[in-house]
Amino acid sequence: xxxxxxxxxxxxxxxxxxxxxxxxxxxxxxxxxxxxxxxxxxxxxxxxxxxxxxxxxxxxxxxxxxxxxxxxxxxxxxxxxxxxxxxxxxxxxxxxxxxxxxxxxxxxxxxxxxxxxxxxxxxxxxxxxxxxxxxxxxxxxxxxxxxxxxxxxxxxxxxxxxxxxxxxxxxxxxxxxxxx
Numbered sequence: 001x002x003x004x005x006x007x008x009x010x011x012x013x014x015x016x017x018x019x020x021x022x023x024x025x026x027x028x029x030x031x032x033x034x035x036x037x038x039x040x041x042x043x044x045x046x047x048x049x050x051x052x053x054x055x056x057x058x059x060x061x062x063x064x065x066x067x068x069x070x071x072x073x074x075x076x077x078x079x080x081x082x083x084x085x086x087x088x089x090x091x092x093x094x095x096x097x098x099x100x101x102x103x104x105x106x107x108x109x110x111x112x113x114x115x116x117x118x119x120x121x122x123x124x125x126x127x128x129x130x131x132x133x134x135x136x137x138x139x140x141x142x143x144x145x146x147x148x149x150x151x152x153x154x155x156x157x158x159x160x161x162x163x164x165x166x167x168x169x170x171x172x173x174x175x176x177x178x179x180x
Contacts, residue, residue, distance in 0.1 A: 009046050010148040012060055014138055017042070020068040027072040036159055037071045043156045046149060108166055115165035119158055126151055127158035 017038050024034035041064065116124055126144070129135045130151075137155070141148045 008060075009042065009049070012045075012064065013042050013148055013152070016061060016064050017137075020064060023065065024068050024072045027069075028075060033075065034072075037075060038068065039152060039155055039159065041067045041071050042152055046152070111165040111168075112162050115161045116158070119161060123154045123158050126154045130155060 020038045020041065021031065021034045024037050025031045028034055028037075045064070045067065116127065119127065126140055129140045129143070130137070135143070137148045137151045141151045144151070
Protein backbone atom coordinates (compact mmCIF):
# COMPACT_ATOMS: atom_id res chain seq x y z
CA UNK A 1 0.00 0.00 0.00
CA UNK A 2 1.39 3.34 -0.94
CA UNK A 3 1.95 6.10 1.54
CA UNK A 4 -0.75 8.11 -0.23
CA UNK A 5 -3.36 5.35 0.25
CA UNK A 6 -2.33 4.96 3.89
CA UNK A 7 -2.61 8.71 4.43
CA UNK A 8 -6.05 8.65 2.79
CA UNK A 9 -7.26 5.93 5.18
CA UNK A 10 -5.85 7.88 8.13
CA UNK A 11 -7.58 11.04 6.95
CA UNK A 12 -10.86 9.17 6.47
CA UNK A 13 -10.56 7.67 9.93
CA UNK A 14 -9.96 11.09 11.49
CA UNK A 15 -12.87 12.64 9.63
CA UNK A 16 -15.42 9.81 9.75
CA UNK A 17 -14.83 7.58 12.80
CA UNK A 18 -16.81 9.63 15.34
CA UNK A 19 -19.79 9.90 12.98
CA UNK A 20 -19.67 6.19 12.21
CA UNK A 21 -19.45 5.34 15.92
CA UNK A 22 -22.59 7.39 16.57
CA UNK A 23 -24.33 5.73 13.62
CA UNK A 24 -23.51 2.23 14.87
CA UNK A 25 -24.23 3.08 18.52
CA UNK A 26 -27.75 4.18 17.54
CA UNK A 27 -28.33 0.73 16.01
CA UNK A 28 -26.62 -1.41 18.66
CA UNK A 29 -27.28 0.70 21.73
CA UNK A 30 -23.69 0.15 22.84
CA UNK A 31 -20.91 2.73 22.27
CA UNK A 32 -18.13 0.23 23.08
CA UNK A 33 -19.40 -2.20 20.45
CA UNK A 34 -19.76 0.72 18.05
CA UNK A 35 -16.11 1.68 18.58
CA UNK A 36 -14.99 -1.92 17.96
CA UNK A 37 -17.11 -2.20 14.83
CA UNK A 38 -15.72 1.06 13.43
CA UNK A 39 -12.21 -0.30 14.02
CA UNK A 40 -13.21 -3.47 12.15
CA UNK A 41 -14.67 -1.44 9.26
CA UNK A 42 -11.47 0.56 8.84
CA UNK A 43 -9.30 -2.53 9.22
CA UNK A 44 -11.31 -4.24 6.45
CA UNK A 45 -11.04 -1.14 4.25
CA UNK A 46 -7.30 -1.05 4.82
CA UNK A 47 -6.94 -4.79 4.04
CA UNK A 48 -9.12 -4.62 0.91
CA UNK A 49 -7.57 -1.48 -0.56
CA UNK A 50 -3.93 -2.47 -0.05
CA UNK A 51 -2.26 -1.99 -3.41
CA UNK A 52 -5.52 -1.23 -5.24
CA UNK A 53 -5.06 1.79 -7.46
CA UNK A 54 -7.93 4.26 -7.30
CA UNK A 55 -9.51 2.47 -4.33
CA UNK A 56 -11.00 5.71 -3.06
CA UNK A 57 -12.74 6.91 -6.18
CA UNK A 58 -16.40 7.78 -5.78
CA UNK A 59 -17.79 8.77 -2.40
CA UNK A 60 -15.70 7.21 0.42
CA UNK A 61 -17.98 8.73 3.08
CA UNK A 62 -21.02 6.96 1.63
CA UNK A 63 -19.04 3.72 1.27
CA UNK A 64 -17.97 3.90 4.94
CA UNK A 65 -21.53 4.67 6.05
CA UNK A 66 -22.81 1.64 4.19
CA UNK A 67 -19.98 -0.51 5.57
CA UNK A 68 -20.73 0.68 9.12
CA UNK A 69 -24.44 0.02 8.65
CA UNK A 70 -23.69 -3.48 7.38
CA UNK A 71 -21.27 -4.14 10.25
CA UNK A 72 -23.94 -3.11 12.78
CA UNK A 73 -26.59 -5.26 11.09
CA UNK A 74 -24.21 -8.24 10.96
CA UNK A 75 -23.39 -7.77 14.64
CA UNK A 76 -27.07 -7.62 15.60
CA UNK A 77 -27.81 -10.73 13.52
CA UNK A 78 -24.97 -12.63 15.22
CA UNK A 79 -26.28 -11.53 18.61
CA UNK A 80 -29.80 -12.63 17.71
CA UNK A 81 -28.59 -16.03 16.49
CA UNK A 82 -26.36 -16.43 19.55
CA UNK A 83 -29.23 -15.50 21.87
CA UNK A 84 -31.72 -17.83 20.18
CA UNK A 85 -29.20 -20.65 20.03
CA UNK A 86 -28.23 -20.15 23.65
CA UNK A 87 -31.82 -20.01 24.86
CA UNK A 88 -32.82 -23.09 22.86
CA UNK A 89 -29.75 -25.06 23.93
CA UNK A 90 -30.22 -24.41 27.62
CA UNK A 91 -32.67 -26.42 29.69
CA UNK A 92 -35.20 -24.58 31.80
CA UNK A 93 -32.90 -22.94 34.28
CA UNK A 94 -33.50 -22.34 37.91
CA UNK A 95 -33.20 -18.73 38.98
CA UNK A 96 -29.62 -17.59 38.50
CA UNK A 97 -27.45 -17.92 41.56
CA UNK A 98 -25.94 -14.49 42.29
CA UNK A 99 -22.78 -16.15 43.62
CA UNK A 100 -22.30 -18.02 40.32
CA UNK A 101 -22.83 -14.82 38.33
CA UNK A 102 -20.25 -13.05 40.48
CA UNK A 103 -17.74 -15.88 40.01
CA UNK A 104 -18.33 -15.91 36.25
CA UNK A 105 -17.89 -12.13 36.07
CA UNK A 106 -14.70 -12.35 38.11
CA UNK A 107 -13.36 -15.12 35.84
CA UNK A 108 -14.17 -13.06 32.73
CA UNK A 109 -12.44 -10.05 34.22
CA UNK A 110 -9.38 -12.13 35.09
CA UNK A 111 -9.32 -13.65 31.58
CA UNK A 112 -9.31 -10.17 30.01
CA UNK A 113 -6.62 -8.98 32.46
CA UNK A 114 -4.46 -11.98 31.53
CA UNK A 115 -5.03 -11.36 27.82
CA UNK A 116 -4.02 -7.70 28.20
CA UNK A 117 -1.01 -8.64 30.34
CA UNK A 118 0.13 -11.16 27.70
CA UNK A 119 -0.07 -8.68 24.80
CA UNK A 120 3.20 -7.47 23.28
CA UNK A 121 4.40 -4.38 25.16
CA UNK A 122 3.60 -1.86 22.42
CA UNK A 123 0.16 -3.31 21.75
CA UNK A 124 -0.66 -3.36 25.49
CA UNK A 125 0.52 0.25 25.94
CA UNK A 126 -1.54 1.51 22.97
CA UNK A 127 -4.61 -0.48 24.04
CA UNK A 128 -4.47 0.97 27.55
CA UNK A 129 -3.95 4.49 26.21
CA UNK A 130 -7.19 4.08 24.23
CA UNK A 131 -9.34 2.12 26.66
CA UNK A 132 -8.06 3.28 30.07
CA UNK A 133 -7.04 6.86 29.25
CA UNK A 134 -9.69 7.42 26.57
CA UNK A 135 -7.27 8.72 23.94
CA UNK A 136 -8.27 8.62 20.29
CA UNK A 137 -6.19 6.80 17.70
CA UNK A 138 -5.05 10.16 16.40
CA UNK A 139 -3.89 11.27 19.86
CA UNK A 140 -2.09 7.97 20.44
CA UNK A 141 -0.41 8.13 17.04
CA UNK A 142 0.73 11.68 17.72
CA UNK A 143 2.12 10.82 21.17
CA UNK A 144 3.88 7.67 19.99
CA UNK A 145 5.15 8.95 16.66
CA UNK A 146 3.37 6.35 14.54
CA UNK A 147 0.58 6.30 11.99
CA UNK A 148 -3.07 5.96 12.96
CA UNK A 149 -3.22 2.88 10.75
CA UNK A 150 -0.50 1.27 12.84
CA UNK A 151 -2.38 2.17 16.03
CA UNK A 152 -5.54 0.63 14.51
CA UNK A 153 -3.69 -2.60 13.72
CA UNK A 154 -2.44 -2.86 17.31
CA UNK A 155 -5.93 -2.12 18.64
CA UNK A 156 -7.51 -4.76 16.40
CA UNK A 157 -4.99 -7.31 17.67
CA UNK A 158 -5.70 -6.38 21.31
CA UNK A 159 -9.49 -6.44 20.90
CA UNK A 160 -9.34 -9.81 19.17
CA UNK A 161 -7.14 -11.24 21.94
CA UNK A 162 -9.56 -9.99 24.64
CA UNK A 163 -12.54 -11.41 22.75
CA UNK A 164 -10.80 -14.80 22.46
CA UNK A 165 -10.03 -14.72 26.18
CA UNK A 166 -13.73 -14.28 26.92
CA UNK A 167 -14.71 -17.09 24.54
CA UNK A 168 -12.16 -19.61 25.79
CA UNK A 169 -12.52 -20.42 29.49
CA UNK A 170 -9.22 -20.70 31.38
CA UNK A 171 -8.00 -24.24 32.06
CA UNK A 172 -8.69 -23.95 35.79
CA UNK A 173 -12.28 -22.66 35.43
CA UNK A 174 -15.32 -24.80 36.27
CA UNK A 175 -16.66 -24.25 32.73
CA UNK A 176 -13.47 -25.66 31.20
CA UNK A 177 -13.42 -28.64 33.57
CA UNK A 178 -17.06 -29.49 32.71
CA UNK A 179 -16.26 -29.53 29.00
CA UNK A 180 -13.44 -32.05 29.39
